Amino acid sequence: SAVISQKPSRDICQRGTSLTIQCQVDSQVTMMFWYRQQPGQSLTLIATANQGSEATYESGFVIDKFPISRPNLTFSTLTVSNMSPEDSSIYLCSVRLAGGPGEQYFGPGTRLTVT
């Protein structure tokens, strides 16, 4: 398994500002993902964070709004840029370990409120 931590656990931000969320894993992983969960909704995949290259974004998500970094195999950041109240969500980091059946593990999430 993998232990995933996220910082911050929650934040309240003003409209127009940006927030960077950090994800740290206790072991080297091949794949890291970022998800968003809007209030009362299921999880939506934002992007796959690729080590050493640009992230791969899902339809409806763009790099200018959600820039992602992944400098090594245990760490990634997601920035929510130029925030609006519609960005209020829980943002979750997820990882998949190399080998094995492909189980995916999730961090505790970052609860973001934009005012």
Next chain:
Amino acid sequence: DAKTTQPPSMDCAEGRAANLPCNHSTISGNEYVYWYRQIHSQGPQYIIHGLKNNETNEMASLIITEDRKSSTLILPHATLRDTAVYYCIVRVASGATNKLIFGTGTLLAVQP
């Protein structure tokens, strides 16, 4: 990824078995069935997965029909702590396209 269909909600009495159904009629031959759950205010938790044989672990059992078009997750003795949203997801086990895409899931409410 193939789509899945789950009932939006189910109730179960504490101590009884909870049987959660999932339809995945368009599943491909190389796609696995995965189950996750999300307890309120937590990140999703992996439960179990299978390809075509029935599987059992310490958390649950997974029964997959012979034609693989549907499956059932069984929690043998549900407790109040099993109250959560349960997601059934189908995807390939590896490769660039094996993203975990969540549907709406089933809200299981375990009643005392």
